[in-house]
Amino acid sequence: MVIGVTGASGRLGRAVVDELLIRGVPAERIVAIVRNPQETTDLSDSGVRVEYGDYDWRDTLTGALPGVNRLLLISSSSRQRRVRQHRSVIDAAVRTGVESIAYTSMVRAQGNPTMLAEAHRGTEAMLRASPIPWTMLRHDWYWENYTAGLDAVIARGELLGAAGAGRVSGxxxxxxxxxxxxxxxxxxxxxxxxxxGGDYALSGVQIAGCIAAVAHRPVAYRMLEPDAYAEALVETGLPRSVAAEAADNEIGIAAGWFDMRSGDLHRLIGRDTTPLSSVVRTALREYGSQFAERSETGNPDRGGHL
Ligand SMILES: NC(=O)c1ccc[n+]([C@@H]2O[C@H](COP(=O)([O-])OP(=O)(O)OC[C@H]3O[C@@H](n4cnc5c(N)ncnc54)[C@H](OP(=O)(O)O)[C@@H]3O)[C@@H](O)[C@H]2O)c1
Known part of the structure; x- marks a missing residue:
């Protein structure tokens, strides 16, 4: 059995390859598919087979996939070309005899009204129409989404959002x-x-409270209207299209689409999901944050998920 992982150079892809190795899958039975093999020497150092495959060039994928039995298709980080790119991967998988595809989709993809969900819906439809057996891994939010720009959030003492009391089971x-x-x-x-989704769902106020507890600094949740939120993100340097998408996500959270406590994740991993507090603490340490040292003292988890 040979397992292929696309997007293997990304955060999720690398974590999947590591997890497969930890579980004892022989390195020579793992194929890491990347678009820049020369930049992923650590992957090849671990003994896994690194293959060149670019979602934008189907021929590179038909070159990378022969011999792969089970494939994890990690959704592309491209915003505009995602569906076309995923079609290329699925086409190449059909041509090369891949036996199953697991796809990293989005939580409640079928009805989820957010802009981001559209490409996932499109990809799920392509997979259902393909002859290859599929599995949909519909992801809720990564807690890591809240650790980008964390120092600035802590220094300002304010987490901006537009999701009201909506909760995320990250x-x-x-x-x-x-x-x-x-x-x-x-x-x-x-x-x-x-x-x-994670075992617990947190509102923006609770997420801000968690960051405050870990950093030992006051952090409040500041609720904005979606347009004002997008504008605030543009002011921090985000492109307008990305800011609009982020605001749209907040509307989806407010409406409850990202509160997914199905227990599926807990059952698949056979343990509690990781609390936000430990993701925040790790991020502060890894980024060499000025707030890291204080986060190591005390117990901000306070016995709960925070
Ligand atoms: N649920 C959530 O909260 C959440 C948050 C963030 C992202 N996501 C989705 O989950 C996916 C994985 O997340 P991540 O954090 O691992 O993202 P990431 O670190 O940005 O990794 C994205 C991966 O896709 C690869 N990729 C992009 N364009 C490609 C192309 N044309 N051909 C081949 N590979 C290509 C990247 O390759 P390079 O290393 O060469 O760029 C990278 O390996 C993302 O792509 C996105 O769709 C979900």
């Missing part, structure tokens, strides 16, 4: 990677849609 990238590894290394997942 989880760590490592949790989603572990779930993917389970699906790739065990049987019985064909035709299954997993709605993967």
């Amino acid at each position: 989880a760590a990238i490592a949790d989603y990677a572990a779930a993917a590894a389970t699906v790739l290394t065990t049987d019985g997942h064909a035709g299954v849609v997993y709605e993967l």
Whole structure:
């Protein structure tokens, strides 16, 4: 059994490869598919087979996939070309005899009204129409989404948002990677849609409270209207299209689309999902944050998920 992972140079892809190795999958039975093999020497150093495959060039994918039995298709980070790119991967998988595809979709993809969900819906439809058995790994938010620009949030004492009391049942990238590894290394997942969210769901106020507790600094949640939120993100340097998408996500959170406590993730990984506090603490340490040292003292978890 040979397992292929696309997007293997990204955060999730690397975590999946690591998880497969930890679980004892022989390195020579893992194919890491990347578009820049020369920049992923650490992957090849680990003994896994690194293959060149670019979502934009189907021929590179038909070159990368022969011999792969089970494939994890990690959704592309491209915003405009995502569906076309995923079609190329699925076409190449059909041509090369891949036996199953697990796809990293979005939570409640079928009805989820956010802009981001559209490409996931389109990809799920292509997979359902393909002859290859599929598994949908519908992801909720990564807790890591809240650790980008964390120092600035802590220094300002303010987490901006537009989601009101809406809750996110996030989880760590490592949790989603572990779930993917389970699906790739065990049987019985064909035709299954997993709605993967963390064990607990947090509102913006609770997320700000968690960051404050870990950093030992006051951080309040400041609720803005979606347009004002997008504008505030543009002022921090985000492109307008990305800011609009982020504001649209907040509307989706406010409406409850990202509160997904199905238990699927917990069952697939066989343990509690990672609390936001530990993702925040790790991020502060890894980024060499000025707030890291204080986060190591005390117990900000206070016995709960925060
Ligand atoms: N649920 C959430 O909260 C959430 C948050 C962020 C992202 N996501 C989605 O989940 C995916 C994985 O997340 P991540 O954090 O691992 O993202 P990431 O670190 O940005 O990784 C994206 C991966 O896709 C690869 N890729 C992009 N364009 C490609 C192309 N044309 N051909 C081949 N590979 C290509 C990247 O390759 P390079 O290394 O060469 O760029 C990278 O390996 C993202 O792509 C996005 O669709 C979900």
